[in-house]
Amino acid sequence: MPPRQSLRLLIVDSSDADSRQLAATLTRANIECDWTRVEDEAGLLRALDPLPDAVVCDYHLPELTAARVSEAVSARDPECPLIVVSRQIDDAAGAALINGRYRDFVRKDALARLPAALRREVQAAETRRRLSAAIGQIRSAPEDALEPALRAAIAQDRLALHYQPQVDLHSGRLAGLEALARWEDPVLGTVPPSRFIPVAERSDLAIELGRWALRAACRQIAHWTHCGHRELRVSVNLSGRHFTADSVVEDVGAALAEFGVEPRQLQIEITENTLVGNVERAVAAMRRLAARGVHFALDDFGTGYSSLAYLRQLPLHEIKVDRSFVAEMTQRAEDAVIVRTIIAMAHSLGVRVVAEGIETEAQLAALRRVRCDLAQGYLLARPAPPAQVEALLAVPAVVPAADDGAAERTLLIVDDEPNIAASLKRVLRQDGYRILTAEGAAEGYELLAKHEVGVVLSDQRMPTMSGTDFLVGVKDMYPNTVRMVLTGFTDLESVTAAVNNGAVYKFLTKPWEDDLIRARIKDAFAHYELSRENERLSDELRRANVDLSEMNVALEQHAARKTEALERQLAILQVSQEALDRLPLGVIGVDVEGMVVTANEYAVAALGAAPGTPVASCLPGEFTELLRRASAADGEVRAEHGSHAVICRSMGGASRPRGHLLIAVPASL
Numbered sequence: 001m002p003p004r005q006s007l008r009l010l011i012v013d014s015s016d017a018d019s020r021q022l023a024a025t026l027t028r029a030n031i032e033c034d035w036t037r038v039e040d041e042a043g044l045l046r047a048l049d050p051l052p053d054a055v056v057c058d059y060h061l062p063e064l065t066a067a068r069v070s071e072a073v074s075a076r077d078p079e080c081p082l083i084v085v086s087r088q089i090d091d092a093a094g095a096a097l098i099n100g101r102y103r104d105f106v107r108k109d110a111l112a113r114l115p116a117a118l119r120r121e122v123q124a125a126e127t128r129r130r131l132s133a134a135i136g137q138i139r140s141a142p143e144d145a146l147e148p149a150l151r152a153a154i155a156q157d158r159l160a161l162h163y164q165p166q167v168d169l170h171s172g173r174l175a176g177l178e179a180l181a182r183w184e185d186p187v188l189g190t191v192p193p194s195r196f197i198p199v200a201e202r203s204d205l206a207i208e209l210g211r212w213a214l215r216a217a218c219r220q221i222a223h224w225t226h227c228g229h230r231e232l233r234v235s236v237n238l239s240g241r242h243f244t245a246d247s248v249v250e251d252v253g254a255a256l257a258e259f260g261v262e263p264r265q266l267q268i269e270i271t272e273n274t275l276v277g278n279v280e281r282a283v284a285a286m287r288r289l290a291a292r293g294v295h296f297a298l299d300d301f302g303t304g305y306s307s308l309a310y311l312r313q314l315p316l317h318e319i320k321v322d323r324s325f326v327a328e329m330t331q332r333a334e335d336a337v338i339v340r341t342i343i344a345m346a347h348s349l350g351v352r353v354v355a356e357g358i359e360t361e362a363q364l365a366a367l368r369r370v371r372c373d374l375a376q377g378y379l380l381a382r383p384a385p386p387a388q389v390e391a392l393l394a395v396p397a398v399v400p401a402a403d404d405g406a407a408e409r410t411l412l413i414v415d416d417e418p419n420i421a422a423s424l425k426r427v428l429r430q431d432g433y434r435i436l437t438a439e440g441a442a443e444g445y446e447l448l449a450k451h452e453v454g455v456v457l458s459d460q461r462m463p464t465m466s467g468t469d470f471l472v473g474v475k476d477m478y479p480n481t482v483r484m485v486l487t488g489f490t491d492l493e494s495v496t497a498a499v500n501n502g503a504v505y506k507f508l509t510k511p512w513e514d515d516l517i518r519a520r521i522k523d524a525f526a527h528y529e530l531s532r533e534n535e536r537l538s539d540e541l542r543r544a545n546v547d548l549s550e551m552n553v554a555l556e557q558h559a560a561r562k563t564e565a566l567e568r569q570l571a572i573l574q575v576s577q578e579a580l581d582r583l584p585l586g587v588i589g590v591d592v593e594g595m596v597v598t599a600n601e602y603a604v605a606a607l608g609a610a611p612g613t614p615v616a617s618c619l620p621g622e623f624t625e626l627l628r629r630a631s632a633a634d635g636e637v638r639a640e641h642g643s644h645a646v647i648c649r650s651m652g653g654a655s656r657p658r659g660h661l662l663i664a665v666p667a668s669l
């Protein structure tokens with residue numbers, strides 16, 4: 001018999017007799033109930049406060065529907081068990097049961113089932129309440145509460161890595177993948193990195209997370225290598241706490257070794273803040289790992305405490321421009337300048353630049369124009385589980401390759417008076433340009449972001465922004481463009497200033513002469529194309545230099561590995577030779593030509609073996625005879641020589657003969 005249980009029960013039934021019968025059934029099953037009966041809505045609402053342990057409701061009520069009872073009960077507490085008792089069960093009742101409106105249905109002619117159903121539901125409700133209280137506590141608790149859950153998730157390998165492609169902007173090909181941790185918790189739901197990474201960083205969990213990520217990434221790299229993607233490089237984010245810990249070099253080495261991954265297949269991303277206060281330690285760890293061939297990227301660049309002084313000390317391969325600069329680089333001249341400056345600085349250090357968070361075609365085009373090397377962002381691909389990323393590994397290019405050939409000559413005319421723009425267009429169209437027109441600065445910037453404009457011709461007097469101010473912005477964002485202003489004589493002072501500070505290349509006066517303006521624009525395009533070609537060549541040179549220095553490093557590492565392997569083999573040989581020399585018997589190695597190539601001390605001293613001379617000239621005739629017999633027999637032959645038993649064994653087999661081994665065992669042994 002189940003343990004005695006005491007329940008506060010609410011019975012919704014129009015019949016007092018039926019209710020008593022229900023209660024009696026429960027008492028017989030050892031459930032003591034303190035029950036109340038209600039039959040209308042007002043009574044129901046009163047009786048739900050305080051909430052009973054369970055509600056049993058008749059399906060056929062004259063004044064209420066079971067659906068309404070369910071609504072009222074779950075409004076008070078969705079976990080409260082509601083069991084419906086009915087003469088028969090129709091389709092609607094079945095559907096309500098399936099949809100979870102009632103916890104159970106008990107037929108009136110099978111009331112004996114009621115106690116067990118009630119017990120089960122009360123117990124389940126209790127469990128559900130406790131669980132949701134725990135979840136609520138974790139959800140609303142300070143982030144500290146996440147720590148134990150994260151610790152468990154890491155220990156039980158319940159986190160996952162998603163991978164986001166990095167694309168080479170020059171070739172359009174996939175250049176690498178960044179591994180990003182994902183946490184889908186059965187209780188907490190999806191916890192984003194922005195919540196759990198800071199929690200990890202506050203404790204030693206950062207190190208656990210780092211080790212986990214390194215192992216998970218290396219396991220995946222090994223799998224992809226096995227599938228033929230040997231050139232793929234995967235980046236793993238390591239927190240500052242882990243990176244400055246004693247174990248970091250060992251942790252990286254252990255993960256690489258466990259899965260047989262080559263160091264060059266792994267890149268580690270650290271942020272600038274990792275280095276603050278720990279530069280020496282971090283640099284030492286970086287150098288040790290870089291010497292083995294591991295790559296390094298400096299993440300979120302521009303958001304931390306950057307200092308050129310330390311950048312030079314770091315063995316960096318990539319600098320990642322933070323998303324916040326990329327986001328507005330096509331609208332805000334300041335951000336465009338920052339991105340360009342970072343690129344110039346990184347290139348001067350021989351480091352590649354990755355732009356993070358590319359979401360629009362305009363950003364992609366702008367980054368290509370400023371010779372950014374690599375791009376990462378939702379526009380190209382979102383982080384995804386390995387199986388989804390694999391589709392990209394097979395494609396020859398993720399985006400089209402950069403078009404460095406002669407692009408169409410594109411001219412942008414900015415003028416607030418549409419008829420002036422139209423007549424300029426008419427004059428210049430005959431020279432075969434693609435002509436874009438804008439009525440103001442904002443529209444002009446938009447067009448510049450979308451198209452590769454070579455020459456900009458702007459009116460000086462415009463209502464929202466002067467032409468020279470507009471062109472100052474254009475210079476900051478697209479310094480390669482050739483910028484010209486169209487002005488009346490009255491504005492000459494400000495225009496001259498703009499020419500002097502480099503924002504404006506030439507100015508043209510209104511009214512203009514058609515031939516003169518055509519010649520000027522033609523010159524401007526020639527100027528643009530020359531500077532573009534110069535830039536392309538120096539960029540090619542720079543990229544070749546970066547590739548070359550990486551190849552050099554790889555070669556050096558290869559040579560170092562080979563030397564190490566040879567030294568190991570030599571050491572083994574020396575040990576083997578020493579062991580042979582200590583043997584109280586003769587061991588002689590003879591090559592296929594019959595030359596003694598090796599002999600131990602005993603063979604030299606007692607038998608006269610002389611390495612470098614033919615067997616026939618240094619050893620007694622029996623040995624030569626034995627060799628002849630062994631060659632013919634292709635196996636092992638024996639003979640006696642004075643007080644020695646001599647064994648001759650063929651080495652290497654018939655298909656690949658490698659000479660013979662002569663062993664002379666003295667009779668005394």
Ligand code: C2E
Binds near residue numbers: 181197238358378
């Ligand atoms: P992060 O290393 O800078 O990674 C790039 C973040 O930007 C990722 O966020 C990525 O999903 C997001 N992202 C990429 N493209 C776009 C885009 O076009 N638009 C927008 N809005 N976002 C984009 P996620 O995965 O949420 O990671 C956030 C940060 O958490 C990472 O920033 C990294 O600092 C950290 N993190 C992630 N996984 C790990 C890990 O395994 N270990 C450590 N220590 N940190 C990690």
Ligand code: MG
Binds near residue numbers: 178237269299
């Ligand atoms: Mg990163």
Ligand code: MG
Binds near residue numbers: 299300356
């Ligand atoms: Mg980043």
